[in-house]
Amino acid sequence: MDTRLPRYSFANYYDLIYSWKDYKKETALLRKIIRKHQRSKGKSLLEVACGTGNYIQYLKDDFSIVGTDLSADMLKVARQKFPNIPLIESDMCKVRLNDSFDAIVCLFGSIGYLKTYGNLRKALRNLSRLLNPGGVMLIEPWLRRSTFHAGSPHLNTYSDVNLKVARLCVSRLVRNCSVMDMEFLVAERNGKVRHFVERHELGLFEPKLVLKIMREVGLRAEYMKEGLIQDRGLYVATKSL
Numbered sequence: 001m002d003t004r005l006p007r008y009s010f011a012n013y014y015d016l017i018y019s020w021k022d023y024k025k026e027t028a029l030l031r032k033i034i035r036k037h038q039r040s041k042g043k044s045l046l047e048v049a050c051g052t053g054n055y056i057q058y059l060k061d062d063f064s065i066v067g068t069d070l071s072a073d074m075l076k077v078a079r080q081k082f083p084n085i086p087l088i089e090s091d092m093c094k095v096r097l098n099d100s101f102d103a104i105v106c107l108f109g110s111i112g113y114l115k116t117y118g119n120l121r122k123a124l125r126n127l128s129r130l131l132n133p134g135g136v137m138l139i140e141p142w143l144r145r146s147t148f149h150a151g152s153p154h155l156n157t158y159s160d161v162n163l164k165v166a167r168l169c170v171s172r173l174v175r176n177c178s179v180m181d182m183e184f185l186v187a188e189r190n191g192k193v194r195h196f197v198e199r200h201e202l203g204l205f206e207p208k209l210v211l212k213i214m215r216e217v218g219l220r221a222e223y224m225k226e227g228l229i230q231d232r233g234l235y236v237a238t239k240s241l
């Protein structure tokens with residue numbers, strides 16, 4: 001059986017497209033925020049929607065980590081990098097694990113993929129069950145209606161001597177979702193220029209409603225305006241001891 005990734009999958013180019021992102025610096029901030037809010041004694045951390053594991057790289061020496069993600073393709077890349085870390089394919093709305101955790105993180109807007117408040121409630125209820133008393137949950141949001149600019153064109157590129165990748169999209173607003181048909185052009189040495197498209201749909205959640213849901217599922221919650229990256233903020237939720 002051929003177990004390689006389909007070559008023209010976003011997962012294959014994810015780390016290249018985001019090679020500008022400073023995961024090391026963000027993780028240093030993340031660690032500080034966890035330390036400040038965590039009241040439980042342990043060092044277990046669940047990263048939900050861990051993707052290709054770019055935060056795991058900088059968290060693994062301080063925490064005992066489990067990663068989960070919906071995408072088998074993303075996890076395949078992560079497993080190649082971290083063969084010794086448990087990485088589980090699952091939907092954050094349904095994930096069931098035998099362990100519970102001192103910290104749960106869901107970063108880089110991944111929560112937006114839930115699209116609706118109904119799914120958001122399911123996921124937060126589910127994740128709240130997986131949090132230890134005294135534990136902390138950090139959720140980095142996607143955009144909201146007032147920060148999402150429908151119709152804006154976007155371009156990301158990667159270039160080395162053997163490979164050129166361009167990702168373009170013009171975002172659209174459909175009901176309460178930002179919809180992005182991401183068009184990829186990939187040129188490899190001695191190959192052809194390939195084109196593929198992936199649709200990404202992310203819900204535009206309002207902080208007030210997110211906080212309300214967090215409280216409904218039994219967490220104490222606040223929204224920090226200054227988060228890990230500019231203009232995104234961060235939800236910090238804790239479970240009483």
Ligand SMILES: C[S@@+](CC[C@H](N)C(=O)[O-])C[C@H]1O[C@@H](n2cnc3c(N)ncnc32)[C@H](O)[C@@H]1O
Binds near residue numbers: 053068091093106113
């Ligand atoms: C923008 S990527 C972020 C990946 C990683 N956290 C990072 O910052 O590099 C979003 C990730 O969310 C995952 N995802 C989307 N919906 C999900 C769901 N319902 N449950 C778990 N993961 C999900 C995707 O597969 C993807 O890996």
